[in-house]
Amino acid sequence: MFREPLPVGFWHQGALGDFVLFTPVLDAFQEMFPHVPLFLWTMPAYKDLLYGKPYRDGLASCDEPFWRSLFVDDIWASIPVPNPLLQCQAFFWVGQKRALPIVDRLKKRLARPVYWLRSFPDEQTDVDVSVTEFLVHQMASLGFTVPKHRPKLAADPHVVKDVVAWLGRQNLPSRGYGVVHMGSGGIGKVWPTSRWRSLFQVTSGFFGAPMVLLMGPADKRLMPYVDAFSTTWGWPVYESGDLKKLTALLSGAGFYLGVDSGVSHVAAAMAVPSLVIFGRSNPAVWAPQGNHVHIYLDSWTPQDVFGEGKDCAGKVSAHLLQCLHKVMGI
Incomplete structure (x- = not known):
């Protein structure tokens, strides 16, 4: 599926617990595609959680000007796309439904596949599954069947x-x-x-x-x-x-x-x-x-x-x- 070693990007702006429950998706993705670099846009402080992870050095801030511009009607279509994002052969936006208009804007700016992953289930309408399993199921529905992992972190x-x-x-x-x-x-x-x-x-x-x-x-x-x-x-x-x-x-x-x-x-x-x-x-x-x-x-x-x-x-x-x-x- 990803034969070329071009990067794949992920965006995640959730709270600390949400992010920890998301890391098994990154771990599993890296396991499936070990030669594909991962770029991750998230909270900068989360880099300190990723000791020993191969994608740690690919972390950047989700608050960079380009990402903020996507939420602004007058400038989202004209602000330059960051070079790391231009390198990505595919991109995954992890967020809730309110982010779908932003995902649509990103699709228009990038000449490559952009996928949306709902960051956590709606407890009123969705099944009772863990956040991690919920994300893995969505990956599978998009054609990316990744192994199931539990969060695993290490200290420096x-x-x-x-x-x-x-x-x-x-x-x-x-x-x-x-x-x-x-x-x-x-x-x-x-x-x-x-x-x-x-x-x-x-x-x-x-x-x-x-x-x-x-x-x-x-x-x-x-x-x-x-x-x-x-x-x-x-x-x-x-x-x-x-x-x-x-x-x-x-x-x-x-x-x-x-x-x-x-x-x-x-x-x-x-x-x-x-x-x-x-x-x-x-x-x-x-x-x-x-x-x-x-x-x-x-x-x-x-x-x-x-x-x-x-x-x-x-x-x-x-x-x-x-x-x-x-x-x-x-």
């Missing part, structure tokens, strides 16, 4: 050394510690802080395991609670928005606990035994992938997150503890 060993040095300063081992990330880009996905507190109390701080509390750029509202838990249990807080450092920290983790977030997808893709708490989102579609991932379903409202709702009381079920025991290996 040079950055791992820096994280190990930080762990040593916290009197923590270089491997086998637990990582807790309470936050998410959507505040309604955050498990109520009272329930986190109850879990920590019931388990006596994860049964005495060495722990790290992880904080990202989207977690500022949780900082007072994280600080309080850090003081109570003596757990250090690792603050970073750097994805290289995130993968480095997770590469040595013995287990991970989080919610429906991009970080949870990264942990799963790093093969860390994980317990991920879901509320309103459909785990059949959005759950991190892997047999080492355990999903715990709970129910709460956004008002419950910070103790302002009617159902924010701490709850630690036997099933939750069973899931925790599995990921901790006890």
Whole structure:
């Protein structure tokens, strides 16, 4: 199908978890066509997730002037097409239906096939399949049957050394510690802080395991609670928005606990035994992938997150503890 070693391009502007669930498509495509270079236009920060991937050096920003111009009626037809895009023998735009007019404009600018992949299913009308499987099915319907993969990420060993040095300063081992990330880009996905507190109390701080509390750029509202838990249990807080450092920290983790977030997808893709708490989102579609991932379903409202709702009381079920025991290996 792609006999010449001319590049194939992909465009993806999704959030972190969406992107992690998309990477198996790139991995499978590269496996099928190892001599075909891949150009990937996405969020520049995602390059830090792709250590060891052959297509890492082909990543560029999805916010370049040409891409922005496609959304502007007066200039989309005249702005010069970037040279890397001109080299592509085919192009895949990964997005939702609202992007179809933009895809049509791109087809008019490029003298080569342009395909649209819907980035994730509509939970009201589509079947309950994972985002990755949904993308693979679409590739097959377009005539590109690629093998099914799960997300798989690796850490940069040079950055791992820096994280190990930080762990040593916290009197923590270089491997086998637990990582807790309470936050998410959507505040309604955050498990109520009272329930986190109850879990920590019931388990006596994860049964005495060495722990790290992880904080990202989207977690500022949780900082007072994280600080309080850090003081109570003596757990250090690792603050970073750097994805290289995130993968480095997770590469040595013995287990991970989080919610429906991009970080949870990264942990799963790093093969860390994980317990991920879901509320309103459909785990059949959005759950991190892997047999080492355990999903715990709970129910709460956004008002419950910070103790302002009617159902924010701490709850630690036997099933939750069973899931925790599995990921901790006890």
